[in-house]
Amino acid sequence: MIKFLEVLRQNLSIARRGSLLVGLVVLAACGESPAAPKASSIDRVAAARVMPSVTDARVRLAPSIENAAVQERVAHDLSELENALTNGDGDRARFHLGVIGNVLKDYRAQQSSTKDGADVTAILLMLYEVSPVVDAGFVLS
Structure with missing residues (x-):
């Protein structure tokens, strides 16, 4: 049982790291997406x-x-x-x-x-x- 909890804790840590990485990638991609804020103003x-x-x-x-x-x-x-x-x-x-x-x-x-x-x-x-x-x-x- 203790080994199971240790593996679970390790996997949660990996899952959190993975989620953080995915979140950062998505955040970086938002600047290049079509829904990104437009910088095309006119005079x-x-x-x-x-x-x-x-x-x-x-x-x-x-x-x-x-x-x-x-x-x-x-x-x-x-x-x-x-x-x-x-x-x-x-x-x-x-x-x-x-x-x-x-x-x-x-x-x-x-x-x-x-x-x-x-x-x-x-x-x-x-x-x-x-x-x-x-x-x-x-x-x-």
């Missing part, structure tokens, strides 16, 4: 400089898009882009800028009506100007 002065054009696109240009689904998606993502610029969140800003750009490029490529073509192009030009601020690499095509 707030530059964001404030382009904010009026984003607001104008959301308030004046997006409602003139004729396709209701595209209009709703663009308006939502423009609002989220505004929030991301206000909060200095570069990742969210890049994501929503990319979504808007892809939606509008596809819409422009397949649209049969040219009534809203100028407004769509104006939104794309706004995205082109905002892109360097958030380092999105948006290209007009």
Whole structure:
């Protein structure tokens, strides 16, 4: 019985050491994980400089898009882009800028009506100007 307790104590010690080692590895890995705190902020002065054009696109240009689904998606993502610029969140800003750009490029490529073509192009030009601020690499095509 005493030998059993001695082996149990030794194994618990090994288990604790193993748990400590696993905990340290997990802690070190957290800094490299996708859920790690983001260090991607954007220049707030530059964001404030382009904010009026984003607001104008959301308030004046997006409602003139004729396709209701595209209009709703663009308006939502423009609002989220505004929030991301206000909060200095570069990742969210890049994501929503990319979504808007892809939606509008596809819409422009397949649209049969040219009534809203100028407004769509104006939104794309706004995205082109905002892109360097958030380092999105948006290209007009």
